[in-house]
Amino acid sequence: MATPKVTLKLLINKKTNKVLFAEAGKDFVDFLFTLLSFPLGTVIKLLSKNRMVGCLGNLYQSIEELGDAFFQPKIGKATVLNPKIPFRPSGSTLLLSDGGEDGIGSTTxxxxxxxxxxxxxxxxxxxxxxxxxxxxxxxxxxxxxxxxxxxANSEEGGFVKGVITYMVMDNLEVKPMSTISSITMLNKFNVQEVGALEEKVIELGMDEGLNLLKASLQSQTVLTNVFLGA
Incomplete structure (x- = not known):
C-alpha cells in the first residue's frame, strides 16, 4: 500500500531563508499531536537506535540483547521495546501503518x-x-x-476539527489561522517587503514524518531545518 501523503503550505522569508509559519489542515495537526502520544520505546523504534540523542538508543539496544529469561513471564521485552499507543486517531498518522503490520501502535x-x-x-x-x-x-x-x-457522519476522528485552517510555527506551536493572525506574525518577524516572502507547498510522507520527529527533539526551528535544510 502506498504511503499516505499530507500537504503543507510554508511561508518562507527568502532573505533569512527561514520558515515563518505553515498553513496546515487537520491531517498535519493530528500528526503533530500524535507525536505526544508516542511512548519512548516507539520513538526509539521509529528513529532507529543510531539516530537517537543521548543514551536512550544504547538502553534500547541493551534491552534487545537481554535474554528473555531475565524478564517477568507476563511482561517480556516487547512491552518495553514495542509499547502500545493508548490512542490512535483514525486516518493517516504518517508513521503508523493502518493495519498495525509493523507492530507499532497495535492495541489488539x-x-x-x-x-x-x-x-x-x-x-x-x-x-x-x-x-x-x-x-x-x-x-x-x-x-x-x-x-x-x-x-459516522459527524465524527471526523483524530484530535482536532477539520473546519478551520491551522497555523503551525517554526517551533511547532499550533494556533487557529486567520487574516489577523497572519498579519500579526508578519509584523512580529519585521517583514517589510511582501516580495521577500515565498509560498511553498510540500507533501509529507514517511521520511518527512521521521525527520520532523527527530528535529522536534533537537531544535526550535523544526520546519526550517527539515524543509529548507537550514
Missing part, C-alpha cells in the same frame, strides 16, 4: 473463556475460572460496535 487484546462458558472473562489463558476451576483457554474476539449513522 485477546480475551478468554472457560470450556463451560461461564460468565467470566480473562486476558490470560492460564487464569482459572472461579466456578469450574478450568483454565480460561478459549480465545474469543472483541468486536467494536460500528458508530450510528448520525455519529
Amino acid at each position: 487484546r485477546k480475551f478468554y473463556l472457560c470450556p463451560s462458558y461461564h460468565k467470566n472473562v480473562a486476558d490470560n489463558p492460564r487464569a482459572k475460572c472461579p466456578q469450574c476451576s478450568s483454565k480460561m483457554r478459549l480465545e474469543f474476539s472483541f468486536l467494536k460496535a460500528p458508530p450510528a449513522a448520525d455519529e
Whole structure:
C-alpha cells in the first residue's frame, strides 16, 4: 500500500531563508499531536537506535540483547521495546501503518473463556475460572460496535476539527489561522517587503514524518531545518 501523503503550505522569508509559519489542515495537526502520544520505546523504534540523542538508543539496544529469561513471564521485552499507543486517531498518522503490520501502535487484546462458558472473562489463558476451576483457554474476539449513522457522519476522528485552517510555527506551536493572525506574525518577524516572502507547498510522507520527529527533539526551528535544510 502506498504511503499516505499530507500537504503543507510554508511561508518562507527568502532573505533569512527561514520558515515563518505553515498553513496546515487537520491531517498535519493530528500528526503533530500524535507525536505526544508516542511512548519512548516507539520513538526509539521509529528513529532507529543510531539516530537517537543521548543514551536512550544504547538502553534500547541493551534491552534487545537481554535474554528473555531475565524478564517477568507476563511482561517480556516487547512491552518495553514495542509499547502500545493508548490512542490512535483514525486516518493517516504518517508513521503508523493502518493495519498495525509493523507492530507499532497495535492495541489488539485477546480475551478468554472457560470450556463451560461461564460468565467470566480473562486476558490470560492460564487464569482459572472461579466456578469450574478450568483454565480460561478459549480465545474469543472483541468486536467494536460500528458508530450510528448520525455519529459516522459527524465524527471526523483524530484530535482536532477539520473546519478551520491551522497555523503551525517554526517551533511547532499550533494556533487557529486567520487574516489577523497572519498579519500579526508578519509584523512580529519585521517583514517589510511582501516580495521577500515565498509560498511553498510540500507533501509529507514517511521520511518527512521521521525527520520532523527527530528535529522536534533537537531544535526550535523544526520546519526550517527539515524543509529548507537550514
